[in-house]
Amino acid sequence: MNESPLIVTRDLTKVYPMGQNPITALDRVSLSFAPGEFAGLVGPSGSGKTTLLNIIGSLDVPSEGSALVMGRRIETLSHREAARLRNRHIGFIFQTFNLLPVYSVYENVEFALLLLGDPPAARRRKVLAALEWVRLADRAKSRPSQLSGGESQRVAIARAVVKRPELVLADEPTANLDAENSHNILQTMEDLNRELGTTFLFATHDAKVIEHLRRKITLVDGRVTADEELGPAVRAGQVGPASVPGGRR
Amino acid sequence: MLLKLALKNLVGAGLRTWLNVVVLSLAFVLIIAVQGLIQGMNHQAEQAMIATEVGGGHFQHPAYDPYDPLTLTDAHGPLPAPVASLVASGQAAAVLVTQGTIYPEGRLYTILVRGIDPGQKILNLPTAFLAAPTAGDEVPVLIGTRLAKMTGLKTGDAFTLQWRDARGTFDALDATVAEVFSTTVQTVDVGQIWVPLDRLRDMTGLPGQATYAVVANGTPAPAPGSAAPWIFRSREDFLSDLRALVKMKTVGSSIVYVIFLALAMLAIFDTQVLSIFRRRREMGTLMALGFTRGRVIALFTVEGLLYGVLGAVVAAIYGLPLLSWFARTGWAMPAGVDSYGFAIGQRLFPAFSAGLVAGTTLLVLIVTTIVSFLPTRRIARLKPTDALRGRVS
Numbered sequence: 001m002n003e004s005p006l007i008v009t010r011d012l013t014k015v016y017p018m019g020q021n022p023i024t025a026l027d028r029v030s031l032s033f034a035p036g037e038f039a040g041l042v043g044p045s046g047s048g049k050t051t052l053l054n055i056i057g058s059l060d061v062p063s064e065g066s067a068l069v070m071g072r073r074i075e076t077l078s079h080r081e082a083a084r085l086r087n088r089h090i091g092f093i094f095q096t097f098n099l100l101p102v103y104s105v106y107e108n109v110e111f112a113l114l115l116l117g118d119p120p121a122a123r124r125r126k127v128l129a130a131l132e133w134v135r136l137a138d139r140a141k142s143r144p145s146q147l148s149g150g151e152s153q154r155v156a157i158a159r160a161v162v163k164r165p166e167l168v169l170a171d172e173p174t175a176n177l178d179a180e181n182s183h184n185i186l187q188t189m190e191d192l193n194r195e196l197g198t199t200f201l202f203a204t205h206d207a208k209v210i211e212h213l214r215r216k217i218t219l220v221d222g223r224v225t226a227d228e229e230l231g232p233a234v235r236a237g238q239v240g241p242a243s244v245p246g247g248r249r
Numbered sequence: 250m251l252l253k254l255a256l257k258n259l260v261g262a263g264l265r266t267w268l269n270v271v272v273l274s275l276a277f278v279l280i281i282a283v284q285g286l287i288q289g290m291n292h293q294a295e296q297a298m299i300a301t302e303v304g305g306g307h308f309q310h311p312a313y314d315p316y317d318p319l320t321l322t323d324a325h326g327p328l329p330a331p332v333a334s335l336v337a338s339g340q341a342a343a344v345l346v347t348q349g350t351i352y353p354e355g356r357l358y359t360i361l362v363r364g365i366d367p368g369q370k371i372l373n374l375p376t377a378f379l380a381a382p383t384a385g386d387e388v389p390v391l392i393g394t395r396l397a398k399m400t401g402l403k404t405g406d407a408f409t410l411q412w413r414d415a416r417g418t419f420d421a422l423d424a425t426v427a428e429v430f431s432t433t434v435q436t437v438d439v440g441q442i443w444v445p446l447d448r449l450r451d452m453t454g455l456p457g458q459a460t461y462a463v464v465a466n467g468t469p470a471p472a473p474g475s476a477a478p479w480i481f482r483s484r485e486d487f488l489s490d491l492r493a494l495v496k497m498k499t500v501g502s503s504i505v506y507v508i509f510l511a512l513a514m515l516a517i518f519d520t521q522v523l524s525i526f527r528r529r530r531e532m533g534t535l536m537a538l539g540f541t542r543g544r545v546i547a548l549f550t551v552e553g554l555l556y557g558v559l560g561a562v563v564a565a566i567y568g569l570p571l572l573s574w575f576a577r578t579g580w581a582m583p584a585g586v587d588s589y590g591f592a593i594g595q596r597l598f599p600a601f602s603a604g605l606v607a608g609t610t611l612l613v614l615i616v617t618t619i620v621s622f623l624p625t626r627r628i629a630r631l632k633p634t635d636a637l638r639g640r641v642s
Contacts, residue, residue, distance in 0.1 A: 094534070112538055115540070
């Protein structure tokens with residue numbers, strides 16, 4: 001990896017004050033992600049995956065340590081700067097899709113571009129292209145309530161990538177989907193990663209997602225216990241991973 | 250974009266939105282209707298007072314205090330030259346006032362006797378009836394319906410009228426009711442009778458004298474002191490008393506105003522609180538997409554403001570024809586409305602001014618915006634991560 005990293009965390013710690021017994025969600029996590037990675041944070045519930053994703057996505061701030069995302073120090077960003085970073089550089093995909101219910105599929109995808117202030121013609125071109133990527137151009141006028149779970153998640157993906165962000169953060173994107181839809185979704189994201197060079201970072205404990213990852217970071221009780229590069233054969237389940245204990249720091 | 254999203258959210262909320270809009274539109278229409286009634290009542294009372302009592306103002310004898318009958322003994326004198334000139338040219342009507350007693354059917358009533366020229370055109374009173382010939386030496390008298398009701402007198406009835414002349418001597422004559430007139434202005438009706446001015450001057454031994462002179466409406470105000478020592482009380486002086494009375498009476502209507510507004514605002518507030526509770530995940534999504542908290546607050550506030558705008562539009566759709574009809578047909582006043590204290594007609598016609606409609610609309614929109622904003626302050630403390638999980642910080 002000669003490119004400068006997209007994300008660097010150093011001794012990232014997040015403690016939630018819960019009365020007398022504060023909970024340490026992240027404990028001195030130090031990681032680095034290069035542009036174009038297709039990586040996943042895996043681990044059991046409560047291991048700190050979503051917390052780490054939220055901090056990288058500037059939705060939360062660390063208690064200690066630092067997170068440098070695209071050259072910006074998350075812990076020092078104001079609300080406005082954090083919103084600007086999310087708006088321009090980061091796409092989010094959620095387990096529950098989080099589509100705006102009153103908007104059509106087209107408008108949901110267009111929403112991200114409206115915030116960027118793109119002109120109408122450019123917006124239309126980008127939205128249609130994004131819907132083509134996720135094979136939902138024919139459902140552009142549908143409402144979220146008229147879509148299946150798989151279709152909803154594909155809309156969420158289109159919304160996340162339509163502004164061509166450098167980074168897409170996906171929190172349990174397949175948790176509410178069946179196997180076939182999960183496969184299709186992941187295939188779509190892999191295609192986007194390959195064709196657009198977008199970095200994808202997942203938080204998941206779904207084996208179907210892990211099969212598609214090229215890098216797997218295991219978190220247990222807020223600590224990185226393994227950071228593994230997964231070759232195609234490994235992802236196919238043929239040989240063991242090329243483990244990098246301690247991860248890339 | 251905020252406006253578009255807010256509008257979509259409102260339309261998407263369906264029945265909840267329309268219920269709020271209907272409640273708000275009702276508040277709009279009811280507030281305007283009630284305020285219009287008060288304005289109409291005020292306007293009617295003013296016009297009636299001007300037409301039958303005030304005219305364009307009064308030149309008054311310096312000793313005259315309309316609220317103190319004891320001043321009447323001395324409150325008379327020859328008209329100053331400028332006033333006499335106005336009376337001679339028909340631009341003013343002289344009135345002589347004295348105390349008297351009437352004895353209809355053997356009962357006693359203390360009254361004011363007002364003498365006025367039967368040919369006057371200044372006040373809207375049927376004084377021409379005072380010029381009709383009467384049997385013998387009887388004094389023709391004009392009375393209002395309220396006095397007629399109180400005394401049981403009707404047109405053609407005779408009764409004894411007693412008064413004191415300029416030397417303090419009591420005298421009496423028979424009087425005949427020449428006409429019973431109906432008026433909304435109690436101050437020209439209750440407790441008083443109208444007689445021909447010259448006859449009253451003869452009866453009291455005050456030839457050429459008067460207590461006050463009513464100037465025709467529209468006559469330019471005289472220069473201060475131009476008729477000294479007589480005092481000029483302008484039309485506005487008289488109406489200020491009425492307006493003060495109206496203002497006092499409108500306190501009650503203001504309570505109705507506040508109740509209507511509060512009910513509508515309660516609906517908006519409730520909807521906003523519920524919205525913020527139910528739409529936390531949506532707020533989190535908006536923040537993840539790049540909305541700042543301020544922008545989310547603005548979105549919810551704009552949604553609230555749009556309730557007000559939609560309420561105004563819906564109110565205009567059904568309120569304009571309804572209130573126009575109301576303004577044309579008026580509102581029949583119940584019996585006993587006389588006790589309200591000032592001139593109210595049998596039918597009250599509301600007056601809807603552009604200022605009333607614009608002012609009410611503006612006020613409702615401002616209050617709606619404030620009420621919509623108040624619950625959104627909670628969003629300022631909302632963490633995006635909590636919102637995405639559907640929690641309120």
